[in-house]
Amino acid sequence: MAQTPQGKPLPQITDQTRPFWSAAKQRKLVMQKCDRCGTLNFYPKPWCVECGNRGLDWVEVKPYGTIYSLTTAYVVMMNYPDWKDDLPVIMCIIDLDDGARMYGQLTDCAPDKAHIGMRVQAHFVDISEEAAIPKFRPA
């Protein structure tokens, strides 16, 4: 199991998911858009979950969204122990303006200031030579 020097989990990058990680490295948020019905699919899917079309194009999406829900973790559970250095971790479900939904860690914000409905903007944190992770901060 690959680990970063900090001992956090690294994704196993495949041909399916490489465009996402590479784009994040370039500070861009990309998702798979169905070339038939236009639905954005996330996390990466083998076909469009809406219409079953395998024609999915990676497209850049606007890095803005609204917090749909959030939970602040004060202990590491079911994840790699070195997340303890980041506690408390504010984990959100973000509804992106372009219509997809994703998990995102909220940074640059105190837990008691974070709230559902808060407008957020993506930023990117490198985790390896090949990959970065989108996180969010108040917009």
Added chain:
Amino acid sequence: MRAEVAIVGFGRTPYSRVKPGERIYTVDEYLAWAADLALAKAGMSKNDFDGQGLGVAHAEAAHTVNWSAAVAESLGISPRVLLRADQGGASASAMLIRAAAMIHAGIVDRVLVMGADTPLTIPSIAPGLPLSPERTRGVFWDFQGPFGVMGANAQFGLVHARYLHQHKNRIKPEHLGKIAVTTRYHASLNPGAIYRKPFTVEEYLSSRILSDPVRLLDCVPMVNGGLAYIVTSVETAKKLTDKPIYLLGFGEVSNYYHGSRNQPDITYTGFEQTVPEALKMAGVQHKDIDVFEPYDDYPMVVLIQMEDYGFCKKGEGGKFVEERDLTFKGDFPISTDGGQLSGGQPGGAIGGFMPIIEAVTQLRGEGGERQVKGASIAAASGFGGMTYARNNRSCVTMIFGSEA
């Protein structure tokens, strides 16, 4: 399919928190132990399942190729049909439906269904955490673990927080505390439960926050253990026991969306679909249900089930809990064995046996100190897995009765 099969035996091993010096049992040993208890209850032998059905719920600790056939080998049973479910906490109930369908079709007459896991002695990628290698493979993990999602506490915390947001004037922590306190009270009456010392709502409220709004006393404790049940045709059941417990109705759905696929309302579960199906098949109404055995790993999951089962309207779960007596003596008994919350969860895939086995225990009148007086109809849930940023993956509703 109404009342075409019945449960005639069941077993639940002692649970373990793996205290120093304790004998540590393997998954195979727990499976045999649970099956032994179920066979004894039914007055059957393992050889009665040669040429019949054998079901085994996916166990993380025992992950191997041909797992169900390997179990048949280790138990020395030669079944005609093997079932293996990997639906997490819905595995036990999903296999009950599969077994009922096979019995209905005449393929087999009886099925021995088992589950065991040892999450406290699992090979883990991180010492001290029940995080098996299989949980950390694949695209589903890659878009959660590296993002900082802290497993079930975070996933349920997100559902919980959204519920509080949508119903903020109607839900109080005390409501969830009452559910947690009730499970512990029932656990105090069940020698098999792992945590048996009662606590108060005040103690619940002062337990520390792990993943806001989820508190320590909201969280299911992991244990090692195993459970099993035997389901058979009504004809055979009547020969074996004078207390067969009939499967009156069921409903099942996986990957349910309430609303759009991309941005659904995560405070709803598939139970809003499975419950009407199960009640219709059973020919019973909500008021006929004497005891409810929800899937009870978090109090908020229980509250959402009360709503999605239709015992009250969405958003009224808090008021419902406040107005009802949830104990075995009360007007809406739930989680009479102490639930998974106080009883313990033998891994994420095996706790789903507990609602079935407690429902059958109650309907047979064998609940001892926690017996619901005169219980003849029970509802029980299977609830398995968590999706990406939504609610759970599989919902099963079962209606059981002591009369066909």
